[in-house]
Amino acid sequence: MGETPHRSAHAGTGGTRVTSGHDWPAGASARFAETSGNPRTPTGNGLGGGGGLPRARAFGAERAFRGLTVAAGAAVLVIIAAIAVFLIAKAVPALQANTEDFWTFEGWFPNDNPPKFGIGALAFGTVLTALLALLVAVPVALGIALYLTHYAPRRIGTGLGFVIDLLAAVPSVVFGLWGRDYLVGPVTDLSTWLNRYFGWIPIFGDGPYGNSILLGSLVLAIMVLPIITSLSREVFLQTPTANEEAALALGATRWEMLRTAVLPYGRPGIIAAVMLGLGRALGETIALALTLGSTYAISFNVLTSGGNTIAANIANRFAEANDTGRGALIASGLVLFAITLIVNITARAIIYRRREFTESAA
Amino acid sequence: MSSLVTSHRTRPPAQPATLRAKRLPRYAAPVIAVAALLVAAGVVYGLGIGGPVLVVVLGALLYLAGLFTAANAVEGRRAARNRTWSALIHSAFVLAVLPLASVVWTLVSKGAERLDGDFFGTSMNNIGARDANGGAYHAIIGTLEQVGIATLITVPLGVLCAIYIVEYGRGRFAFAIRFFVDVMTGIPSIVTGLFVLAFWVLIVSPWFNDGQPGFSGFAAALALSVLMLPTVVRSTEEMLRLVPAPLREGAYALGVPKWKTILRVVLPTALPGIVTGIMLAIARAAGETAPVLLVAGGGAAINFNPFENNQSSLALFVYQQAGEASKYSPARAWTAALTLVALVLVLTIAAKLLARRNRLGR
Numbered sequence: 256m257g258e259t260p261h262r263s264a265h266a267g268t269g270g271t272r273v274t275s276g277h278d279w280p281a282g283a284s285a286r287f288a289e290t291s292g293n294p295r296t297p298t299g300n301g302l303g304g305g306g307g308l309p310r311a312r313a314f315g316a317e318r319a320f321r322g323l324t325v326a327a328g329a330a331v332l333v334i335i336a337a338i339a340v341f342l343i344a345k346a347v348p349a350l351q352a353n354t355e356d357f358w359t360f361e362g363w364f365p366n367d368n369p370p371k372f373g374i375g376a377l378a379f380g381t382v383l384t385a386l387l388a389l390l391v392a393v394p395v396a397l398g399i400a401l402y403l404t405h406y407a408p409r410r411i412g413t414g415l416g417f418v419i420d421l422l423a424a425v426p427s428v429v430f431g432l433w434g435r436d437y438l439v440g441p442v443t444d445l446s447t448w449l450n451r452y453f454g455w456i457p458i459f460g461d462g463p464y465g466n467s468i469l470l471g472s473l474v475l476a477i478m479v480l481p482i483i484t485s486l487s488r489e490v491f492l493q494t495p496t497a498n499e500e501a502a503l504a505l506g507a508t509r510w511e512m513l514r515t516a517v518l519p520y521g522r523p524g525i526i527a528a529v530m531l532g533l534g535r536a537l538g539e540t541i542a543l544a545l546t547l548g549s550t551y552a553i554s555f556n557v558l559t560s561g562g563n564t565i566a567a568n569i570a571n572r573f574a575e576a577n578d579t580g581r582g583a584l585i586a587s588g589l590v591l592f593a594i595t596l597i598v599n600i601t602a603r604a605i606i607y608r609r610r611e612f613t614e615s616a617a
Numbered sequence: 618m619s620s621l622v623t624s625h626r627t628r629p630p631a632q633p634a635t636l637r638a639k640r641l642p643r644y645a646a647p648v649i650a651v652a653a654l655l656v657a658a659g660v661v662y663g664l665g666i667g668g669p670v671l672v673v674v675l676g677a678l679l680y681l682a683g684l685f686t687a688a689n690a691v692e693g694r695r696a697a698r699n700r701t702w703s704a705l706i707h708s709a710f711v712l713a714v715l716p717l718a719s720v721v722w723t724l725v726s727k728g729a730e731r732l733d734g735d736f737f738g739t740s741m742n743n744i745g746a747r748d749a750n751g752g753a754y755h756a757i758i759g760t761l762e763q764v765g766i767a768t769l770i771t772v773p774l775g776v777l778c779a780i781y782i783v784e785y786g787r788g789r790f791a792f793a794i795r796f797f798v799d800v801m802t803g804i805p806s807i808v809t810g811l812f813v814l815a816f817w818v819l820i821v822s823p824w825f826n827d828g829q830p831g832f833s834g835f836a837a838a839l840a841l842s843v844l845m846l847p848t849v850v851r852s853t854e855e856m857l858r859l860v861p862a863p864l865r866e867g868a869y870a871l872g873v874p875k876w877k878t879i880l881r882v883v884l885p886t887a888l889p890g891i892v893t894g895i896m897l898a899i900a901r902a903a904g905e906t907a908p909v910l911l912v913a914g915g916g917a918a919i920n921f922n923p924f925e926n927n928q929s930s931l932a933l934f935v936y937q938q939a940g941e942a943s944k945y946s947p948a949r950a951w952t953a954a955l956t957l958v959a960l961v962l963v964l965t966i967a968a969k970l971l972a973r974r975n976r977l978g979r
Contacts, residue, residue: 421965573910598850
């Protein structure tokens with residue numbers, strides 16, 4: 256994300272600013288001073304330059320339009336602040352009613368009296384599935400992006416790139432449905448196999464298999480794959496041809512050219528793409544609500560049915576929630592908001608700082 | 618390479634032979650591949666540890682190892698690395714195409730089952746678990762109305778915000794807005810749903826709904842517009858930055874005020890690109906399930922009024938049908954998913970085609 260073509264030198268420079276450098280040619284001021292006294296007064300009969308400019312009106316269309324745009328810009332800040340404020344306002348009563356520790360309790364019974372619920376297992380599941388998904392998706396996505404930009408014939412590369420862009424637009428509920436109905440079979444087989452031969456590794460525990468963290472992460476990986484691919488593909492395409500040709504001319508093999516010219520140039524863009532994928536994976540709701548087993552336990556066991564994430568839990572438990580239940584779900588959403596906010600701000604900070612040095616892709 | 622060598626025929630004949638780097642013969646790669654597959658099949662079936670899938674996986678790994686060893690022995694380390702990475706990048710592509718192709722194939726084959734007039738002409742009102750008919754008319758109406766209202770809210774706000782950032786914004790305030798628009802791209806859809814739930818459904822709507830929280834299509838539109846806003850702002854911003862500075866300066870030189878320059882010169886020039894961004898944002902919003910699930914309620918009956926009572930949407934319809942116990946509901950879910958994907962893809966393709974005709978280019 257954020258392939259802002261870097262600012263052209265003049266874009267965005269304001270009205271009078273642009274001309275102010277030119278309307279006083281060398282020696283002009285003295286001449287104006289002789290002929291018309293004070294050329295800057297609006298009433299004076301200026302001979303040219305800035306002489307005849309009318310003074311800006313206090314309540315003209317210019318001010319109104321400018322005010323409108325400022326308000327629209329401020330609306331963004333207001334919305335972000337409002338999200339935080341309203342979520343907190345609704346979450347606090349539920350958190351006060353909670354009789355267990357919100358951070359460590361493994362369970363979700365906010366509708367009971369007294370209400371008991373904890374975010375620990377959910378937050379853990381959210382981060383685990385997202386990281387597993389990225390672990391699978393990022394290398395593959397970068398591989399495809401490199402294939403499309405530097406290995407495939409030009410026509411095929413463009414065509415397939417278009418298809419990947421389209422796949423990035425496919426709604427997540429479709430991937431969830433596919434994962435629940437079709438991927439679950441192969442994943443169960445894979446789980447059985449992994450457990451039989453690698454069961455001694457603690458993460459490959461016993462059955463029942465199926466709606467496990469493995470399934471959820473794989474669906475998530477397939478979902479973020481087109482997103483990361485299409486973003487990093489655009490970044491790779493922006494590498495200056497001169498850099499690539501220089502590397503090749505120095506005798507680099509194709510892989511060495513990719514490693515020395517393309518990848519370093521695109522690094523900020525790749526980081527941005529991965530972070531955007533991470534944001535998607537962390538916040539993904541429906542695909543995981545359809546594929547995970549909805550349990551409330553902190554476990555690294557990726558094969559056994561179970562697992563849960565904050566977002567999937569909200570989708571699954573919303574229908575049955577009473578007032579406290581809604582508050583509890585909003586509180587969990589607040590935690591998710593905080594997590595994604597931290598991830599995003601970190602990513603943006605990295606990109607903004609790098610951009611100063613490289614003035615490049617991202 | 619060969620032409621280079623032959624052009625030096627005047628030199629002593631020993632020279633070309635030593636200059637030419639040793640290369641693996643053309644048949645080497647297929648031979649290694651076949652050998653790797655045979656060895657893998659022998660190992661897998663000999664030990665009885667798996668089926669054909671494992672043979673392919675193990676064979677691929679053996680192929681990579683064999684290729685590296687052979688190339689390392691004949692061509693040297695750098696060429697061997699180049700070959701191995703090339704093979705890895707190609708296999709990443711194949712690896713990713715399989716599940717994505719499976720998603721598309723499943724979608725089309727399963728979705729065609731209920732693709733009839735009944736599906737597009739009826740709602741789910743009074744459809745029990747044993748009824749094979751029933752359709753998504755109400756959901757299609759919901760999607761269109763919600764996305765339409767969200768677009769009406771977002772487009773003026775987003776375009777004005779982008780105008781502020783590009784044309785007027787200076788200093789820390791503009792930087793903060795840019796930064797938070799970037800951050801906003803990463804806010805999970807479920808969080809925007811919770812925000813509108815806390816703000817609109819639970820706090821504002823009881824004022825004119827007899828003290829009861831009122832779910833409505835309008836609430837869903839609000840949540841969707843929060844999701845669309847950053848996309849619209851970012852794409853508009855990029856397009857405005859691409860407008861050549863001389864166009865603005867020409868208008869200023871003719872004495873056109875800044876606001877009129879923006880509205881009459883800058884915006885029309887950037888219009889195709891802006892429309893592209895808006896269409897992509899609409900496509901993304903149309904596929905969102907989570908916010909609609911939280912704030913629109915999702916009814917089974919046709920409801921044309923987005924301001925009152927529950928409304929459904931196509932994405933929500935897919936999710937609800939996926940969770941239903943009827944044996945007919947999966948077919949409805951897949952057909953609705955196919956409809957949704959078709960809608961989203963038509964929007965995306967139209968947007969991309971429009972972008973291709975854009976005079977500003979990227």
